[in-house]
Amino acid sequence: MTGDQTLQVIAAVMMLTLVGSSLLSRRLALGQVARMIAGWLLIFAAVLVGYSYRFELNAVVQRVAGDLLGERGQTVGGTLRVPMAPDGHFWVRARINGHEQRFLIDSGATTTALSARTADAADLTVDRGGFPVLINTANGTVEAQRTRIERLTMGPIVAKDMAAVVSPAFGDMNVLGMNFLSSLESWRVEGRTLILVPHQPRV
Template sequence: MELSAYISDLTGYLASQPLLALAMLAIFIGVVGGMLRRSAPKLGGLLRGVSHLGLVAALLLTIAQVTRFTTDTDFALPQFGMPRQSVEGNETRVPISDDGHFWVTAEVNGVPQDFLVDTGATITAISPQTAGLSGVDPKPIRQSIAMRTANGVVRAEVGTIREFRFGNIVARDLDTVVAPGLGDANVIGMNFLSRLASWRVEGRTLILVPNHPQPASGS
């Protein structure tokens, strides 16, 4: 591979991984600062300080991404103007909400509930209120898990949604966690998205394509 093509591929990859790019840039600045430590001690010290700040920022941002389940305002249900999903052809299209997130109204065992689509969440999560209304009971034979939230670590029970439906999509026997730390919010995670034929974001619209499109509902 030619050097220019390699640099182009590397640049494209780093552009898709901003935290990695920030960490690598901070390390590079730190190396340059170390090289200048003797010949230009003030400049070298300044560069090393900038490097340390960059690494700390990358670490804090990484922690913020890992701690996905939180009761902060990111997961507060929007009060006004939440867009509605629609079905076009074989696709369910979800416009972005005013809060910058994608929200859908889905039926959990036939009960309509609002969900935040979170591609950083491994598993779908519902609030205890949603679980009670829709008849999702934690399975006693399945072990509970620890979930870190803004209020600390809480225990979350594992259950199964018999039928999860919105737009032209239906998923059956979908694993979920019943998470008290989410407050009233519900989250669609990757264990649902991975069942789709494909999903993508185009502009300000999330496009979901099921393997077996169903008659439209919840639109």
């Protein structure tokens, strides 16, 4: 049993003890007590399951939120149109080696940057033995390691063998920088919409 599991069991036992003592002190009928205990058990079970699968649930919440906010973009005439989010940025859902993740498209970033969790989930090979890359962020300068993205897809756009950097200091943030934007045929902002134009296949 892990430390987290032990704490969960202890917390559940303590809560059940408190609830049981409270119910007994009220001298309720046995059947009513049993129903109330069963209800509390269901609540505790739901909380424990939610905590145990918090990362998976967070991914589901992000996916649903992305759909509601239009983060998958809209394919129009071979282009991908990404609406501006309420925070004033352009967010998009993309797949790295088949793994879907949320990205901020930032023309002010030179290089595409990935969180350590995203790199692990996409099974990327990170050059941990080489010299680190120094990246300037809003929170100061951080060290990152180099990697390459074999395949990144979003709507009609496919980017292959793209350089990126990885660092735990990025938290859960993933950024598509200028090295991604410059791989496109063109990109532009019209009003509150970012329009990404991929290279058209030659006939």
